[in-house]
Each structure stands twice: as C-alpha cells, then as structure tokens.
Amino acid sequence: MGFKILLVNPPFGRGKGYSREGRCTQEAGFWATPWPPYSLAMLAAVLRNGNSARILDCPAQNISENKLSAVVARSAPDIVMASVGTETIESDLAALEKIKALPFKPLVIIFGVHATVFAKDILENSAVDFVVRGEPEETARELAMRDRLWDGLAERIPDIALNGHPEKRLPNSLNFRVEGIEGEAMILCLDMNRVSVSSGSACTTGSLDPSHVLLAMGIPAELAHGSQRVTLGRGTTELDIDYYLDIFPPIVARLRDMSPVYNK
Numbered sequence: 001m002g003f004k005i006l007l008v009n010p011p012f013g014r015g016k017g018y019s020r021e022g023r024c025t026q027e028a029g030f031w032a033t034p035w036p037p038y039s040l041a042m043l044a045a046v047l048r049n050g051n052s053a054r055i056l057d058c059p060a061q062n063i064s065e066n067k068l069s070a071v072v073a074r075s076a077p078d079i080v081m082a083s084v085g086t087e088t089i090e091s092d093l094a095a096l097e098k099i100k101a102l103p104f105k106p107l108v109i110i111f112g113v114h115a116t117v118f119a120k121d122i123l124e125n126s127a128v129d130f131v132v133r134g135e136p137e138e139t140a141r142e143l144a145m146r147d148r149l150w151d152g153l154a155e156r157i158p159d160i161a162l163n164g165h166p167e168k169r170l171p172n173s174l175n176f177r178v179e180g181i182e183g184e185a186m187i188l189c190l191d192m193n194r195v196s197v198s199s200g201s202a203c204t205t206g207s208l209d210p211s212h213v214l215l216a217m218g219i220p221a222e223l224a225h226g227s228q229r230v231t232l233g234r235g236t237t238e239l240d241i242d243y244y245l246d247i248f249p250p251i252v253a254r255l256r257d258m259s260p261v262y263n264k
Contacts, residue, residue, distance in 0.1 A: 002050045002051035002052060002144075002148075003051045003052070003077075003078040003079055003144065003147065004051070004052045004054075004075070004076065004077040004078045004079070005047050005051055005052065005053045005054070005077055005078065005079045005080075005081065006054055006056055006072060006075055006077035006079070006080050006081070006106075007040040007043050007044055007047075007053060007054065007055045007056065007081050007082075008040075008056045008058065008068075008072075008080055008081065008082040008083070009040060009055070009056070009057045009058055009059065009060075009082075009083055010058055010065075010068070010082055010083070010084065010088065010091070010092045010095045010096070011058040011059060011063055011064050011065045011068060011091070011095060012058075012059060012088050012091060039083055039111070039112075039136060040055050040057070040081075040083060041055070043081065043136060043140055046138075046140060046141045047140055047141070047144055049144075049238060050144065050148060050238065051144055054075065054077075056071065056072075056075075065091060065094060065095045065098075068095050068098065068099070069095075069098040069099055069101075069102060072099050072102065072106075073102050076104055076106075077106050078106060078107065079106060079107045079108075079109060080096070080099055080106045080107070080108050080109070081109045081110070081111065081132075081136070081140065082095075082096060082108070082109070082110045082111075083110075083111060083112045084110050084111070084112045084114055084115055084122075085112055085113070085114055089114050089122075092110070093122070093125050093127060093128070096108055096110070096125075096127045096128065097125070097126075097127040099127070100126070100127040101127075107129050107130070107167060108127055108128055108129050108130075109128075109129060109130040109131075109132060109140075109143075110122065110128055110130075110131055110132070111131070111132035111133075111136035111139075115131045115132065115133070116131075116132075116133040116134060119131040119133055129167060129168065130143075130171070138234060139171050139172075140171075142171050142172040142232045142233070142236070143171035143172075145232055145236060145238065145241055146171060146172060146173070146174050146232055148241055149174055149230065149232075149241050149244065149245070150162065150174055150176070152241070152245040153176065153245070153248070153249075156245065156249040157178065157248075157249050157252050159178070159179040159180065159262075160176060160177070160178050160179070160252075161176060161177050161179075161223075162174075162175070162176050163175040163176055163177055163214055163217070163219065163227055164217070172231060172232045172233065173229065173230070173231050173232070174229070174230045174231075174232075175227060175228070175229045175230075176227065176228060177214075177219070177223050177224065177226050177227040177228070178226045178227075178228065178252055179223065179226060179262065180226065180255075180256050180259045180261055180262025181226050181252065181255045181256060181259060181262070182225055182226060183199030183225055183226055183227055183228055184199060185255050186199070186226075186228055186248075186251065186252070186255065187199055187228070189251045189254075189255070190247070190248065190251065193247050193251075195243075195244060195247070195248075197228055197229060197230050197231075198228070198229045198231075199211075199225075199227055199228055199229070210224035210225045210227070211224055211227060214227060222261075230244075
C-alpha cells in the first residue's frame with residue numbers, strides 16, 4: 001500500500017523573473033533551467049519505491065497560484081511536498097493555504113533553505129503540517145517507511161493502537177501499544193530475531209517502568225507497559241520493513257496465547 005505524493009515547485013507571486021535551480025531561488029538568466037528542480041527529482045526517485053510520486057513544476061508548466069489548487073484537486077494526493085524560497089515565501093504559503101483548504105485536506109510538507117532556517121515561524125501557518133530541515137529526500141524516505149510499517153502492523157495485528165498524534169509526530173519514529181503483552185517480552189523476542197527496538201523513550205532505555213510520557217497522555221499503565229518504539233534511520237531499508245512485518249505478527253500471536261490477561 002503506497003501513497004499518492006505530489007512534489008510541487010510553486011508558482012511565483014511576481015509572475016516572472018525568477019526561476020528555482022536546486023533548492024534556492026535565483027534571478028532568471030543563463031542558468032535558469034527548464035527541467036524540474038533537482039531536489040524534487042531526487043525526492044521522486046526516492047519516494048517512487050512503493051508510492052506514486054509526481055512532480056508539478058508550476059513555473060515550467062505555466063500554472064498560476066489561482067490554478068494550482070484546481071490542478072491539485074484533480075490529482076487528489078495524500079501528501080503534498082513543496083520547495084519554498086526566501087524571495088517567494090509569501091506567495092508559496094498562500095498557494096499552500098488554498099491546497100490545504102481542499103476537501104480531502106492533504107498532508108502538506110515544505111522544505112528548502114528558507115524552511116530550514118525559519119522552521120518555527122513557518123509552522124505557525126495552519127496550512128503547513130511539517131517542515132523538513134536539511135536534506136528532504138532522507139526525511140521523506142523515513143516518513144514513507146514509517147507509515148508503511150504502521151499500516152502493515154494495523155492490518156496484521158488486532159488490538160493495536162498508535163501512541164500520540166496520528167500526523168504531527170517525528171517522521172522516523174513509530175510508537176505503538178499492543179494489548180495483552182508486556183513490552184519487554186516483545187523486545188526479547190525481536191532481539192532474538194536480530195531486530196532492535198525499545199519499550200520506552202531513548203532517554204529511559206533499560207527501565208522496566210512504563211513511559212511517564214505515555215502515562216501523562218492518559219494511557220493506562222497496563223497498556224503503556226505493552227508499548228514499543230521503533231526508530232528508523234539512514235541505514236533502514238524497505239527489506240528491513242518487510243522483515244519486521246513478517247516476524248512481528250507471529251510473535252504477538254504466540255505471546256498472546258501465553259498471556260493470562262488477553263482473552264479475545
């Protein structure tokens with residue numbers, strides 16, 4: 001199961017005179033190229049593994065700010081990723097606000113030099129769900145793998161729930177709870193299968209107590225005890241996700257068969 005991802009090079013509010021090359025905005029001239037921005041091409045190459053990724057280069061395709069939301073509506077993507085620049089940030093955000101107002105409300109992610117430096121200010125705009133600081137293609141890859149992992153777990157394992165907000169969370173971290181099983185038992189079984197995870201936050205690794213953060217969120221102690229944190233990184237691959245999805249559901253079934261508290 002993949003996502004429909006639209007990679008957008010937004011239109012310029014000034015109408016002409018500027019062209020994005022790579023991750024910045026520069027004066028149009030000899031180096032202003034007609035092909036899609038390099039960063040969007042790299043993102044498309046990464047995200048097409050298991051997803052549908054399409055580039056929408058508004059300046060090259062002569063798509064204005066007023067037409068952009070209609071074009072996006074026809075595509076109906078799950079995720080919109082946009083490159084923004086300092087010179088065009090106001091018109092970029094205005095265009096994204098119209099996209100976010102569409103009935104299907106896609107997840108909006110922006111990146112670029114300006115977004116990296118002024119991430120906090122940009123996040124105050126309700127049209128933006130995530131700001132990617134630094135290299136966007138690596139963050140996008142982790143985000144896609146994280147969502148694929150969670151979708152696979154939810155399909156294969158009953159009585160499993162996500163800890164935290166379904167959207168506003170770190171792109172490389174998945175925290176969930178499995179009813180009827182102690183977190184330490186899951187971790188030991190996974191460790192025997194060469195998979196390293198944790199039952200709590202990174203700063204409390206090794207503690208047998210339930211996460212104080214999960215308890216503060218109102219999750220009962222018995223459910224917090226059955227939580228697991230999976231962290232993805234630069235070295236994580238799609239094969240790793242497949243392997244985890246192959247071995248973990250049988251582990252859950254076996255532990256639940258032995259559990260004195262799980263009777264479903």
